Amino acid sequence: MKNLTNRSKIVSNKKMSFRERIYFPAILGGMRITFGHLFRRKTTVQYPEVTREFSDIYRGKHVLKRDDEGRERCTACGLCAVACPAEAITMVSAERKPGEEHLYREEKYAIVYEINMLRCIFCGDCEEACPKEAIFLTPEIVKSEYQRDRFIYGKDVLVEPADPAKRVDVSKRQTAKVLEFKKDKRYKHNK
C-alpha cells in the first residue's frame, strides 16, 4: 500500500533495545518537546474581548432584505422552501391590499415567513434560489437559547430594519459574478 505521507511509521513488536528499555532517553525527549510548547504562541482566541475573524461571505443567520425604498422584496414564491435541503423554511403568502404599496414591493407577499434554525444547515441554497434577491445569509451567528421554540425565527427577527442606517450590507456576497451566475439559465433553479 502506498503511503499518503512520509511521516507514517511501521509498527512492529520487536524486542526493545537497552536504550529503549531504560525509558529515560525517550522520557527526556518527550519532556523537551513539551517544554518547547511552553513558549509557543497560544492558539486560544480570548472570545468576548477578541472575536475570530469571519469570512465576508460566512453563512450565518438569514436576513430578509428590503429594497431601496424600504419595501419587502419577498414575494412568497416558495422557491427557497423548495430549495431547502433541511426543509427549514415555511411561509404563508398573502395578497397586497391597496395602500400597502410602500410596504411590499410585489403584489403577493409572505405574511408569515419562518425559518427553523434548529433544522437549518446554513448551506445557502435559499439565497441561491431566490429570484427576488430577498433572502441572504449574514456573518451574524445564531444565538443560543434555552427553549427550542425560540429557534423558529419569524419575520420579526428576519426582516431587516426599515431604517436605512441599520440596513444589512450584503454587497460582499451579491457581487457581479454572483448576479451573473443567477441569470445563467443552464441551472434548473434559475429558470
Add this chain to the structure above:
Amino acid sequence: MFTQYIFHFLSVMALFSAVMVLASKKPIHSVLFLTMTFFAIAGHYVLLNAQFLAVVHVIVYAGAIMVLFLFTVMLLNLNKDERSPKPLWVNIMAFIAGGMLMLTLIGIFRGYDIQSLQDPMSTQIGLVKNLGKILYHDYLIPFELSSVLFLTAMVGAVLLGKKEQI
C-alpha cells in the same frame, strides 16, 4: 504528670480497640481497630523514650502488615455472614484453650519481678544508635538467623506462587 495522662489515654485506647477488634461485626472494622491498637502501642514506645522502636513499629505493623491485611480482607468479600454457627464443643474447647493461655500469662507476670523505670528518659536503649550497637554486637547471631528465617519465608512464598511450573 503530663506523661501519666498520656499513658492512661494510650492504655485505654489500646485496650478499647483491642476489645473492639473482637467485638466488631465487619472484618474491615476489626482490621482498623487493630491498627489503632498498634498506634497506641507505638505511643507507649515513645513514652519509654524508644522513638526508633515506635516508628519502626508504625512502619512495619501499621504501614505494611495491616495494609496487606486490609487488602486481603477487602478482596475476600466477607461482608455476607457466611460463617456457619460452630458446634458447642468447639466453643468450649476454644474457651478452655484461651483461658489456659491467659492463666499462663498471668502466672508469668505475677512471678516476674518488674523493675520499675522511674525515669524512662534516663534510658537510651530505645534510640537507634544504642539499639543498633546491641543488635550488631550482643545479638548478632540471632539477628542474622532471623533474617535467614525471613528469607526462607520469602522463598517459600515465591515457591507457592509458582507451583504450577514445578
Add this chain to the structure above:
Amino acid sequence: MITQIIYKALLASFILVLSLVVAMYSTLIERKVAGWFQDRHGPNRAGPWGLLQPLADGLKLFFKEEFMPASADKFLYILGPSLTMFVALLTSAAIPWGPDIVINGVVYPMQVADVNIGILYVFAILSIGVYGIMIGGWASNNKYALLGAVRASSQMISYELAMSLSIITIVMMSGSLSMREIVAQQHGFHWNILYQPLGFLIFLVCAFAETNRAPFDLPECETELVGGYHTEYSSMKLGFYLFAEYINMFISGAVMATLFLGGYHFPGIDKLGLSPNVFAFVSFMVLFTKITFFGFIYMWIRWTLPRFRYDQLMKLGWKSLIPLAILNVVITGVVILLNQ
C-alpha cells in the same frame, strides 16, 4: 520554655498555612502549566491572571451538594478524606525549613520537631498515607472505588520499598537519621544528588508513585476506573482528596530538596555575610525555590508522559527499581568501606 512552646506553635501554624496556600495555588499553577504545555492560556478569568481561581474552586466545592451513597459505611466514608488530609499535613513537622533564627540572643530552630529519626518519621507517615485512600475506597461500596483503593495500596507498598532503599544510601553516607543533620552535611554545594544520582532518580520515580501522580496515577485512572477511589465522593470530601494530592506534592518536593538538593543550602552560602535572621530568610526562600522546581517537574512529567499500564507499573517497581536500589546500597557500602 514558654516562649519556645509559643514559637513552636507559631511555626507549626505557619507551616500548615503555608502548605495549604501552596497547595491551593498549585492547583492554579497546575492548570496554567497544563495550558501552556498545550498552547493554551489556562484559567485567566477569575481575577488578574486567574489568581482568584483557587478561591472560586474552593467555594464551589464547599457549596456543592454533599452526597453519600446509601450503602456506604458512614463513619469510614467520612474518615477516609479526613485521614488523607491529616496525614498529608503531618510530614512537614520533621522538615528543617531553614537555619536557626536568633531573637534577643535566643536561638530558635526553623524545624517543628527535630526528632533524631526524622527520615523514619517521614516514612512512617508515608506508610500510613495509604489508609485514607483505602478506607475511602472501601467505604464507598463501589467496585471502581474498591479497585482504585486496592491499586493504591499495592502501588504504594511496592514503591515504598525502593524508596526506603534509595534513602538508606543517604543514611549510610551521613551516618544519621536526623533530617537536620543530613541537611547540615550538605553545606555549600556538597549536595547528595552529586554523590547519589542513581538514588535520587529512584527516589524521584518512587515519589511520583507515592503521591499518585501521573504517570503513576492508576488509583484514579479515569479511563478505567471512572474516578478511582474518589468515584463516590463529592463536595469538600472530594476536595480534601484532591487537595491532599497537592499538599503531598509540596511536602515530597520539600523532602527531596532536603535529602538530595541540600535543603536550604546554596553555593556561596558563607560569602554573603548576612545577619542570622536575614540569612535564615534567604535560606528559606532558597529551599522554597527548590520545592517549586520539584513542583514544576511534577507538572511537567504529568503533562508529558502517558499513564503506565498496571503490569508495567509493578514490573518497574519490583524488577527494576528495587534491584537498582539494592545495587546502589551495595556500591555505596563498598565505597564507604574503601574510604575508611
